[in-house]
Amino acid sequence: MPPRLRVASYNVHAxxxxxxxxxxxxxxxxxxxxxxxxxxxxxxxxxxDLAESIAQRTGASARSWRLGAGWRxxxxxxxxxxxxxxxxxxxxxxxxxxxxxxxxxxxxRRLEAKPxxxxxxxxxxxxxxxxxLETTTVELPQLDKDRxxxxxxxxxxxxGAGPLTAVVVHGAHLSHGSLAQYRALTAxxxxxxxxGPAVLGGDLNCWGPIARRVxxxxxxxxxxxxxxSWRPHSQxxxxxxxxxxxxxxxxxxxxxxxxxxxAQANEPVASPTTPKIARxxxxxxxxxxxxxxxxxxxxxxxxxxxxxxxxxGAKTPPANxxxx
Numbered sequence: 001m002p003p004r005l006r007v008a009s010y011n012v013h014a015x016x017x018x019x020x021x022x023x024x025x026x027x028x029x030x031x032x033x034x035x036x037x038x039x040x041x042x043x044x045x046x047x048x049d050l051a052e053s054i055a056q057r058t059g060a061s062a063r064s065w066r067l068g069a070g071w072r073x074x075x076x077x078x079x080x081x082x083x084x085x086x087x088x089x090x091x092x093x094x095x096x097x098x099x100x101x102x103x104x105x106x107x108x109r110r111l112e113a114k115p116x117x118x119x120x121x122x123x124x125x126x127x128x129x130x131x132x133l134e135t136t137t138v139e140l141p142q143l144d145k146d147r148x149x150x151x152x153x154x155x156x157x158x159x160g161a162g163p164l165t166a167v168v169v170h171g172a173h174l175s176h177g178s179l180a181q182y183r184a185l186t187a188x189x190x191x192x193x194x195x196g197p198a199v200l201g202g203d204l205n206c207w208g209p210i211a212r213r214v215x216x217x218x219x220x221x222x223x224x225x226x227x228x229s230w231r232p233h234s235q236x237x238x239x240x241x242x243x244x245x246x247x248x249x250x251x252x253x254x255x256x257x258x259x260x261x262x263a264q265a266n267e268p269v270a271s272p273t274t275p276k277i278a279r280x281x282x283x284x285x286x287x288x289x290x291x292x293x294x295x296x297x298x299x300x301x302x303x304x305x306x307x308x309x310x311x312x313g314a315k316t317p318p319a320n321x322x323x324x
Contacts, residue, residue, distance in 0.1 A: 018083020020076025038201025
């Protein structure tokens with residue numbers, strides 16, 4: 001049996017929680033033991049590069065793409081929840097983006113009162129044990145209410161048996177008009193992803209059915225209720241992982257920042273078959289993952305399946321997040 005490829009997607013929220021406390025996401029990301037890891041809201045500043053740190057600890061290489069700029073707070077204090085209960089209305093206390101739009105007076109006052117504020121870049125990133133080849137970036141339409149300039153990064157990886165296309169994206173919220181971005185995302189995928197195996201990892205900030213509709217032709221590889229984290233009943237951010245061949249795409253449903261479904265499935269990422277969620281886990285700040293064995297993939301995919309060479313081993317992702 002050929003080695004398996006482990007792929008994961010993780011929104012790390014700049015390494016802090018909604019109170020402005022360091023959240024231990026780097027250790028969680030390393031524990032995932034992913035061969036290909038998609039990061040959203042990665043943080044890059046003087047002396048800090050989350051993607052590069054994870055890469056160094058996992059024997060991988062990293063590339064990051066700036067979406068925005070602002071401040072992260074690491075010296076905050078707060079309750080037992082991941083963020084203040086008013087954050088959905090007024091914003092959280094840990095991350096303040098002002099590269100495209102100025103902070104509100106309320107956010108500026110919160111930032112001024114918090115210790116440990118650091119200026120830096122808010123990024124998407126790809127961390128891969130497979131050699132990174134060329135990358136194409138495509139700008140998505142700028143939205144009036146968006147605090148970032150979104151891009152989709154499409155990278156070719158050397159998977160040994162052939163190339164694997166890895167796509168990382170972090171979309172704006174539906175309330176900001178992100179459907180226009182997803183139409184552009186679909187066009188970018190059509191223009192830049194060929195007929196070979198491909199995987200898309202990201203955070204689309206929208207409901208699963210909407211994401212599946214706008215990403216027509218890609219199939220969701222893992223599904224599970226992820227929102228709200230304290231009593232999940234719906235899947236939010238439904239495209240953290242997508243895998244398959246260009247003829248028949250598949251995607252792994254995204255957990256959003258506060259909750260994620262962790263899946264242990266049995267099929268190589270190069271195959272177009274749909275994986276099973278053998279062990280969904282709902283917890284704050286966990287990542288979506290999928291690994292799949294080749295025998296089941298070949299049964300479903302026939303001659304279209306491809307065996308990908310990758311680092312061996314596939315550990316179950318952590319069920320709980322670091323306490324803060």
